[in-house]
Amino acid sequence: MDRLRQQVAESEHPRELLIDVLLELQAHCGYVNDEAMAAACGLFHMTPLEIDELATFYDFIYREPVGRHVIHVCDSAICWMNGYASVLDHLTARLGVRFGETTPDGLFTLLPACCIGYCDRSPAMMVNRKVYGSLTPEKIDRILEKCRNGRTPDELDEWER
Numbered sequence: 001m002d003r004l005r006q007q008v009a010e011s012e013h014p015r016e017l018l019i020d021v022l023l024e025l026q027a028h029c030g031y032v033n034d035e036a037m038a039a040a041c042g043l044f045h046m047t048p049l050e051i052d053e054l055a056t057f058y059d060f061i062y063r064e065p066v067g068r069h070v071i072h073v074c075d076s077a078i079c080w081m082n083g084y085a086s087v088l089d090h091l092t093a094r095l096g097v098r099f100g101e102t103t104p105d106g107l108f109t110l111l112p113a114c115c116i117g118y119c120d121r122s123p124a125m126m127v128n129r130k131v132y133g134s135l136t137p138e139k140i141d142r143i144l145e146k147c148r149n150g151r152t153p154d155e156l157d158e159w160e161r
């Protein structure tokens with residue numbers, strides 16, 4: 001908090017730091033819970049409503065608890081044309097959850113996302129904010145398996161991205 005307070009105090013336009021600060025608070029708390037919200041309100045001299053209006057605009061700021069691994073499936077146009085439905089069907093079947101839900105073991109949360117910039121490798125998804133493209137059922141299974149084994153999907157070989 002001291003470091004964040006200093007960053008905000010030194011900034012010419014403190015509100016430009018709001019999203020970065022929310023992401024830091026989220027990394028610390030797991031999501032932007034009431035405690036994190038109160039901290040942000042104090043830092044920026046804003047009301048919870050003002051911060052919520054901004055925070056809910058961003059797909060990657062969570063106002064409710066999420067699982068250890070957050071999967072965002074791109075549902076924008078190019079992915080739609082290139083297999084989005086089969087990716088979502090596969091994830092839904094494997095995890096037993098739908099969009100907005102977390103698996104009972106707390107490992108995975110499944111959420112949609114707008115285009116994540118991997119159109120040339122669609123269909124694509126993000127796991128913990130890393131992007132994976134050219135998804136197939138086999139590749140999705142490998143990613144989920146690595147997550148289940150307590151490893152990060154980062155450890156996928158680079159060619160698998």
Ligand code: FES
Pocket residue numbers: 074075076077078079080114115116117118119122123124
């Ligand atoms: S439309 Fe899915 S990554 Fe761009």
